[in-house]
Amino acid sequence: MKLRRLLAMFSLWAPALVIVVTWGIWADRLPKQLPTHWGASGPADAATSAPVVFWWLFGVAMATAAVGTVLLARQFTGRWVQRAIGGIAGAVAAFVMGVWLSCTVPALGVADPYTVELGPWLLIALALYLYGLIPLCLLPKGTRPPVELTDAPPIAAVHIAEGERVTWSRTLSSWLFIAAAILMLALVIVLLLPALQGAEAVASLLFGGVVAVAALLLVVALCAFRVTIDERGLRVRSLTLGVPIGRVPLSEIATVEAAELEPTHWGGWGYRVMPGRSALILRRGPGLVITRRDQRQFAITLDRPEEPAAILLGLMQQQGAGEWPGAKRR
Numbered sequence: 001m002k003l004r005r006l007l008a009m010f011s012l013w014a015p016a017l018v019i020v021v022t023w024g025i026w027a028d029r030l031p032k033q034l035p036t037h038w039g040a041s042g043p044a045d046a047a048t049s050a051p052v053v054f055w056w057l058f059g060v061a062m063a064t065a066a067v068g069t070v071l072l073a074r075q076f077t078g079r080w081v082q083r084a085i086g087g088i089a090g091a092v093a094a095f096v097m098g099v100w101l102s103c104t105v106p107a108l109g110v111a112d113p114y115t116v117e118l119g120p121w122l123l124i125a126l127a128l129y130l131y132g133l134i135p136l137c138l139l140p141k142g143t144r145p146p147v148e149l150t151d152a153p154p155i156a157a158v159h160i161a162e163g164e165r166v167t168w169s170r171t172l173s174s175w176l177f178i179a180a181a182i183l184m185l186a187l188v189i190v191l192l193l194p195a196l197q198g199a200e201a202v203a204s205l206l207f208g209g210v211v212a213v214a215a216l217l218l219v220v221a222l223c224a225f226r227v228t229i230d231e232r233g234l235r236v237r238s239l240t241l242g243v244p245i246g247r248v249p250l251s252e253i254a255t256v257e258a259a260e261l262e263p264t265h266w267g268g269w270g271y272r273v274m275p276g277r278s279a280l281i282l283r284r285g286p287g288l289v290i291t292r293r294d295q296r297q298f299a300i301t302l303d304r305p306e307e308p309a310a311i312l313l314g315l316m317q318q319q320g321a322g323e324w325p326g327a328k329r330r
Helices: 002-029 050-074 081-107 121-138 175-196 201-220 306-318
Strands: 033-038 044-049 168-173 224-230 233-238 244-249 253-261 270-274 277-281 285-292 297-301
Touching: 002 050, 002 081, 002 121, 033 050, 033 081, 044 050, 050 081, 081 121, 168 306, 175 201, 224 306, 233 306, 244 277, 244 297, 253 297, 253 306, 285 306
Parallel strands: 277 297
Antiparallel strands: 033 044, 168 224, 224 233, 233 244, 253 285, 270 277, 285 297
16 A cells, blocks of 8 residues: 555656656757747747746646645545545646647757647647546545544433334524525626626626526525434425435434534535535534444534434334434533
8 A cells, every 4th residue: 555655656756757857868959949839820939948948847847746745645534635636736747747748849850949830749738637547546545534523421312102203303594694695696686787788698697697596596505494303314405495405314324413513524614515424514503413324424503402313313213223322412
């Protein structure tokens, strides 16, 4: 595993190594100025001093490799964080190498850089983004540890007789998202009204209005929710749009805890989805934390979360899930 990580780090430095080696080999065959921009006509329409091009691109490739190496050495948690860092750093460094090769290979042995045509090198430089797959595949998947919840006395389960059906529900709302929705609606109206009065109204609505309305709907969906607990488990539905937000089947629940939720531990406010956990955070304060049997967590802001936690534990015992750890109170 360490060897694969070292190989991934080395792959980040390989593009910079290619740049410096090719510069040493080709320096005598390159013109004093290298083509750096091509127009639609074909030949280059701009040129820059060869040493300047070399030091700029070599410096960017070195900086990218150095930043990527430092970040990989820190070994951030998260199943895809390390791979994402390696893949992005490798892709950027390789693209810089592709730009260097695009400026130098067609100019080898050419006296006038303004006669150089780019040819297929632009496509080759873009294709070099795929180089990022090398460090991405070499790096192992990481892990995202669950949010640590301090041990506390267990909550007593609600006794539910065999055959008895229990349903618990509560409506949640967030003034933060309601205010944000009102503000966004006002901005959408202000931005779209001028477009409706112009000749290009349709194009403006397509390119600007659709994006603005989509963003508005996302915020509106977070204004109010309905949380329901029954023999099927926990379900969350948006009241404003009527769409389901989340569902945790009773058979998948391992533990239920009543805890003080800190938004920064769950990715911020709103509906957050991260590797290993998801959450519906409307404010800082009490909430319900459910841990599934596969260690994935789901958290939701709730006042007096002890009641739904006790009901969920009772339903688990009713369905023969009592061997799983019980709910805990914080």
